[in-house]
Amino acid sequence: MQHDSLSVQVTRGGIIESEHSIKAVIVSSTGEVVESWGDVDSLVYPRSAIKAMQALAFIEMGGAKQFAFDDEEIAICCASHSGEPKHVATVQSMLDKLALSETDFECGCHWPMRAETSYQLAGEGKTPTQLHNNCSGKHAGMLGLAKLLGSSPRGYIEVDHPVQQKIASTMAQMCEYDYSTAPWSPDGCSAPTWAMPLTNLALAFAKFSCPQGLAPERQLACKSLYDAVVKHPFMVAGTERYCTDMMTLLQQRVFLKLGAEGVYVAAIPELKLGIALKCDDGAIRAAESAMTALLDHVGITNFVSDEKMSNYRSVTLKNWEKRITGAITCAL
Amino acid sequence: MQHDSLSVQVTRGGIIESEHSIKAVIVSSTGEVVESWGDVDSLVYPRSAIKAMQALAFIEMGGAKQFAFDDEEIAICCASHSGEPKHVATVQSMLDKLALSETDFECGCHWPMRAETSYQLAGEGKTPTQLHNNCSGKHAGMLGLAKLLGSSPRGYIEVDHPVQQKIASTMAQMCEYDYSTAPWSPDGCSAPTWAMPLTNLALAFAKFSCPQGLAPERQLACKSLYDAVVKHPFMVAGTERYCTDMMTLLQQRVFLKLGAEGVYVAAIPELKLGIALKCDDGAIRAAESAMTALLDHVGITNFVSDEKMSNYRSVTLKNWEKRITGAITCAL
Numbered sequence: 001m002q003h004d005s006l007s008v009q010v011t012r013g014g015i016i017e018s019e020h021s022i023k024a025v026i027v028s029s030t031g032e033v034v035e036s037w038g039d040v041d042s043l044v045y046p047r048s049a050i051k052a053m054q055a056l057a058f059i060e061m062g063g064a065k066q067f068a069f070d071d072e073e074i075a076i077c078c079a080s081h082s083g084e085p086k087h088v089a090t091v092q093s094m095l096d097k098l099a100l101s102e103t104d105f106e107c108g109c110h111w112p113m114r115a116e117t118s119y120q121l122a123g124e125g126k127t128p129t130q131l132h133n134n135c136s137g138k139h140a141g142m143l144g145l146a147k148l149l150g151s152s153p154r155g156y157i158e159v160d161h162p163v164q165q166k167i168a169s170t171m172a173q174m175c176e177y178d179y180s181t182a183p184w185s186p187d188g189c190s191a192p193t194w195a196m197p198l199t200n201l202a203l204a205f206a207k208f209s210c211p212q213g214l215a216p217e218r219q220l221a222c223k224s225l226y227d228a229v230v231k232h233p234f235m236v237a238g239t240e241r242y243c244t245d246m247m248t249l250l251q252q253r254v255f256l257k258l259g260a261e262g263v264y265v266a267a268i269p270e271l272k273l274g275i276a277l278k279c280d281d282g283a284i285r286a287a288e289s290a291m292t293a294l295l296d297h298v299g300i301t302n303f304v305s306d307e308k309m310s311n312y313r314s315v316t317l318k319n320w321e322k323r324i325t326g327a328i329t330c331a332l
Numbered sequence: 333m334q335h336d337s338l339s340v341q342v343t344r345g346g347i348i349e350s351e352h353s354i355k356a357v358i359v360s361s362t363g364e365v366v367e368s369w370g371d372v373d374s375l376v377y378p379r380s381a382i383k384a385m386q387a388l389a390f391i392e393m394g395g396a397k398q399f400a401f402d403d404e405e406i407a408i409c410c411a412s413h414s415g416e417p418k419h420v421a422t423v424q425s426m427l428d429k430l431a432l433s434e435t436d437f438e439c440g441c442h443w444p445m446r447a448e449t450s451y452q453l454a455g456e457g458k459t460p461t462q463l464h465n466n467c468s469g470k471h472a473g474m475l476g477l478a479k480l481l482g483s484s485p486r487g488y489i490e491v492d493h494p495v496q497q498k499i500a501s502t503m504a505q506m507c508e509y510d511y512s513t514a515p516w517s518p519d520g521c522s523a524p525t526w527a528m529p530l531t532n533l534a535l536a537f538a539k540f541s542c543p544q545g546l547a548p549e550r551q552l553a554c555k556s557l558y559d560a561v562v563k564h565p566f567m568v569a570g571t572e573r574y575c576t577d578m579m580t581l582l583q584q585r586v587f588l589k590l591g592a593e594g595v596y597v598a599a600i601p602e603l604k605l606g607i608a609l610k611c612d613d614g615a616i617r618a619a620e621s622a623m624t625a626l627l628d629h630v631g632i633t634n635f636v637s638d639e640k641m642s643n644y645r646s647v648t649l650k651n652w653e654k655r656i657t658g659a660i661t662c663a664l
Contacts, residue, residue: 010593010614012377012515012517013377013515013516013517013527014515014517015515015527017376017377017593018593018594018611018612018613018614019613021613043347044349045344045345106653107653108653109652110652111451115443118447118454119443119454122450122451123455123457133652183344183347184345185344185345185346185657185658186651186653186655187657188651188657189651189652190651190655193344195345195347261342262350280350280351281353281615281618282615283613283614283615286613319440319518319519319520320440320441320442320465321438321439321518325518325519325520326517
């Protein structure tokens, strides 16, 4: 079934104040498009939504075993984390196990995504390091992949480095998409991001949800990654983040991951489905609202009480004095 | 002339990654719609874009003279400031002159809008007060209006308080719009914001740009407010803010003001024009890009060098390592 784009509405004082348009697609693990909204053949940059696929090569080459990464460390390879102390400590542990240091990272510094964590850091008279970069876990995985490939880690973020070429070929197989002529750009963390149709992004996560039919070591790697992220949703995002909170509510039934500019993916093993969506204007608030509507739509939220789901289905907006001013909702 | 909505495009790696739709209208001081884009009759909440109109009653009743507010203090009545030390000191000075204190504010606390200022505050072991609220200058003006009206300041943010009723009746005259049945809501700072057609918002700023024909004390008040804001653009926003930087570039020829959810207004005395725009999805980056295109369109940027305008006409996007990743542009 093909539909028009989804609409996410932001209301205030009883009228619509702002409105977002969303493209979305649900794909089965056998590659069928189950349902779609808007033009899902147009190219989108998956941004951080594809991190689990970027981690796949490292895991299937045995990196987790070789460097003794535990499940939390595997999970943070797929994260856009909030730079909270637990995240930073986990990535430091990975660097220790790789016998590398923070200066080997090429992702750049930024203040922790969680504002309260930034204020705490500043209050201690500190400034952020590359460990606080929301992508530092992914970069630890990339440094590990450089070691597995026997390459120098220097320049591991460059598009022609063996690390990125290996990642691209793995992603190309999972997405069934040829990146050789695809538009690409450095992402926020300088690693390349390649554009692809939204349907191909959903396909990769459909296969991730049910990897039967893939090569045996890839099946194992998908399962190992999936188990790690759903067991440790805090490592994938952080305090008061949609990915973490919704994965926690859904009790290991769904893997969810945000990407910059309003991208979201989901992998749902018990339904053998992948979902990918993109907010046309790049708004994360709208991508989250639409993802909730799609999770409801496929029925995977049925076991969660309405009480727990209600503030995701209609996100209450409050002002600085905690007065209610409006809501964000997505009607499917 | 009526056109379709404006489009603001965000590119990455040579393709459009995200896109925004903008409604905009240019109105003359005599009330003519000169040119419009999209449905400009639909209701929008002006949010902070209307602060100069909220300050008007206080100024025309002689508040600035009575409380000895200088031009910087008048300017910050119209501000969404970044909470930088100079802003906070200015608002404190206003409270001193009003013989009131920070606890009389009812706007709520938030960390300074400028992240660096927040980190500095946290580094000093401090947390924000209501003085740091981006609307604190507006609220100082509202407290002053309560004094002028002989009302208790308590509850000055409530829609039925004499302060808000006086502001509403002044705005209704400037916008030529009857708010009595209009949708309204508490704004972020708890003061009411009333919805109105975008054209009526532009009309108010067209009259503000050329107040001839208004009552003599209102003409003087408009002129006094205009002079204050264009002489002190830092007080209206802050470091690295579009309002401040563009007003500085345009050397007192234009008053510019942002509102939440992607609203922008401009008043241009030498052309006797007002401009109002609203990004449908609420994005500020798009509202700024469209405002630059409209300022170019009416010719008021002609005297500024292309070199100085170029990074507003096409805003270069860079990542954490300062690599160029894309651009934001508005084609008119």
